[in-house]
Amino acid sequence: MKLLFTIVLFIACRGASFAATDEWKTSLQQQLKILETSTSLPQWEKSSALLKQLADQHPGEWLLQYYAGWSYTQMVFQAPDDKASSYCKTAEPYVEKALALQPTNTETLTLKAYWLSARIKVEPTSSVKNGPESKKYSEKAIEADPSNPRAYLLKALVVYHTPGIFGGGKKKAHPIFEEAQQKFAAFKPKSALHPTWGLAILQESMKSYQ
Secondary structure, three states: OHHHHHHHHHHHHHHHHHHHHHHHHHHHHHHHHHHHHOOOHHHHHHHHHHHHHHHHHOOOOHHHHHHHHHHHHHHHOOOOHHHHHHHHHHHHHHHHHHHHHOOOOHHHHHHHHHHHHHHHHHOHHHHHHHHHHHHHHHHHHHHHOOOOHHHHHHHHHHHHHOOHHHOOOHHHHHHHHHHHHHHHHHOOOOOOOOOOOOHHHHHHHHHHHO
C-alpha cells in the first residue's frame, strides 16, 4: 500500500509539473504573437511586464529569462530617452540570467550582443567599451551556430556604427548584412517558442544601401 501511494504521488507530481510547463509555454506564445505585430509602446510595456513576471516565476527556464531580457532590450530602441535607460536596466539581469543558464547558446550570446548595443544607445560614451564587446559576443554566437541570422545582424550593426578609423563603417558592414539576409532566408526555428526576430531590423538597415 505504501509503495502504491508513493507511485501515485510521483505520477501526480509529474502531472502537475507538465501542466505548469504547458501553462507558461502557452502564456509565452500568446505574448510573442502579440508582440510580433505590435508597434505600440504601451502594448510592448504590458507584454514585457507579463514576460518579466513569467521569468520571475520560473527562474530556471532560459527561454523565459531570454524573452524578458529581449523585450525590454527591444523597447530601448523604441522609447524616448527618459524611458530607454530604465528599460535597459530592467533587461540586464534577465539577459545575464539567460546567458548563465545557457552560456554557449547562440541565442543567449546574440541577446547579450544586442543588449550591449542598447547600452550604447542610452549611454553613447560607453561605445568605446561596449562596441567591441557587442561584436565579440556576436562573433561567439556565430561560432556557436553559423546558421543563426541574428548573430550576423548584430555583428553587422556594430560594424556599421563603428567609425572607419577603427575598422568599421557602412561599406564594411554591407557584406555582413548580406550574409545575415541569406541566413534569414534559410532559417528555421527549433520550435514555435525559439527566437525568430530580427528580419524587420535587417530590412530597415538594408534601406541605407538602396
